[in-house]
Amino acid sequence: MGGPDVMRDIASLTVARVGSVRSRPDPVLPWIVVDGAGEPVGPVSGFLRNVLACGSSTASCRSYAFDMLRWFRFLAAIEVEWDRAQRSDMRDFVLWLRTSHNPARDRRRRGAPAPGSVNPRTGKPYLREGYAPATINHAISVIAEFYDFHLRNGDGPVVSPVPPRRYRGGRVYAHHNPLEPFGLRRRGPLRQKQPELAPRAVPDEVLADLFAHLDCHRDRALFSMFLTSGARAAELLGMSVSDAHPGDGRIFVRGKGLGGAKQACPASPEAFAWLALYLGDLSQQGHRPEPCEPLWWTRRNPLRPLTYTALRAVLRRINERLATNITIHDLRHTLCLRLVNDPNVSLVDAQQVMRHRHITTTSGYVRPRVDEVIAKLQEHYNRPAAPPVQADGWHYDQSDLDSVFGGR
Template sequence: MAQDSRRLDKGQSGLVVARAGRVVATGDAMLPWQVVDGSGAPVVPVSEFLLELVACGNTAASCRSYAYDLLRWFRFLAAVEVPWNRAQRTEVRDFVLWLRVCHNPARDRRRQEAPAPGSVNARTGKPYLREGYAPSTINHALSVVSAFYDHHVRAGHGPVVSPVPSQGRHGRRFEAHHSPLEPFRLHRRGAYRQKQSDPEPRAVPDDVIEDLFAALGCNRDRALFSMFLSSGARAAEMLGMTIGDVHPGEGRIYVQSKGLGGVKQACPASPEAFSWLTLYLGELAQEGLRPEPHEPVWWTRRGLLRPLTYTALRAVLNRINTRIGANLCLHDLRHTLCQRLVDDPGLSLVDAQQVMRHRRITTTSGYLRPRTDEVIAKVHEYYTRPKPPPRPLTGWSYDPDDLADVFGSA
């Protein structure tokens, strides 16, 4: 059994958390994911909670995300030898302390020449991921564990009181979508909630975008990245698009929006993106593949033809990042489109909200915040701007500005 070699110092003892159990796909729409223990048996309390989660309209992706957070929590409880229904606030505190110092396997770097964790890329101005678990990940884990215990408290299967301290109504997630007409109210962070920085818009510089498209080696990738940049679709939405969702005559595509249970919404796409898509589909037809309206748009290029997956697409982008010296992710293209729409004087903020399919206008208004590089450029121009020469005075006379202060301007 593999173990995490990192330890949490608790007095004179150390904590070793065994990486036992895993999250598995079931193939069942009622419970798409579940957590199993080291022997392969399902963890029943987690399965009951995930069933409730799916019944409330959450997607399979949310079910998977919650399952991994609960797997981490149950591994920790096994290490401290506390049953899940006997956990108290002390265990939640130690769980947070462990997450702050333990090793995150997802941060392992396979290449020795990989940039240092937390360093900033010179081309994009975007920092690389730091070692360990991010504050937002810890806060999400706390929210998941809190929801898990709230469910079992209501059902009467767990403790009488949840061991996770309440976050309070005026937490960060409520502040993100508050009415801009109302003033912000001061609030305290919930216990064990980590401090999070307020991220600025992550628009990709134009020169990096040009290098990105110059590095694309086939019409499929040109069509795909043009669609990303002109539609603002998320990765899962774009890869789930079918031939019937493409409407070049209307200048739009249809994607299954996040959080709407498979409901498709229209997105605009540029004429250039449709031109590249036409060339790409023409190449598929020459290879003998003519997808039906219900079949995917994006297919692999090597080996047997099969639908393009997120892992394969990310590998394509990683190779391009290595070539151009950047650290882009697919979601950065969505941020770039939103920033361009907000900066365009011919489009309103509501127009940008509609294109990005933000549920609340306050999400879109976050792109009104000036970027750091823009502010630095403006301040540098202020320092280097030539100062006007002082107005010469001949003989004895009064300064016109002093007269205006005393008698007022004419």
């Protein structure tokens, strides 16, 4: 059993990939964590049920399940029961995440650019090999919530293995005055430093090449919707036929974290024109979806609703042709930067379009991008220098002398 004075050799620790996260057709608990024998992990299932009961989405349930699976795999490797974990075990878990290989990076194709390198066309770095600091911090928060849940129920350890944050009084900035600046706060124990990422926008020339490589009306309508509505991938793919309103210039998507409520988003006339052509292609294939059916479908028979995996495959093929690393979410960033830089669109208008909860999220796009600053500095360096001033004595204007001493 792990204790506060146990010093493990993290470098030689082998964490077996036993167990998995499985989906099931249960609206109450659609995602569960199973052990190596295929049996549900009871403490995790109870925690995930509570997460959903508190109003979280199924996507959050799935994300929490993967964090718990990673934690239980680590506990099995160090032979510690979940209710006997100590602070030192949590410390070693973070050290293991900082130094271990992320299996999600194994999907990288052969001949791909080096991890962490910067794409010359988009200016965006590729993902690194290991776990990102944001992933580690998310795992720490989920595990802390897991132990707090069992501590409140009286069926867990008396003390959580996750060190508490240094501040008290609930969620940080919960009662912050929006008219005052945010103060600096120290990071909690074991929390990683997260770099302050600048908003990433796709350059105009890369966007032109992207649309030139779209070979069907469906993809042109999809990417036009992404670029002009600011909708997220899951939101746009979850649309039904009745959610598109060309006459009003808007679409309705199921918003993030709103309990299933739909929100209106603007869309450009060009996007609706491509949408009409795409629906015409569906009709020629003999498929006319009903108003309550999904809007986006695959192109090959048998026709099926378009999934996020299939959409990523389309974008991955285009990235390989263009030697870029564009993501769907980059189009959302691009729209927000365009709105913020438009003098006819206020910051509040941009917040409404992007559906940001706080205006501070939208104001983060006001910062100049690195490529814009570099371009301005290049102009500064290439600007010819002003001729030096010749200081060869005092000179007075004759009209000034006439005003002071009288005219001639």
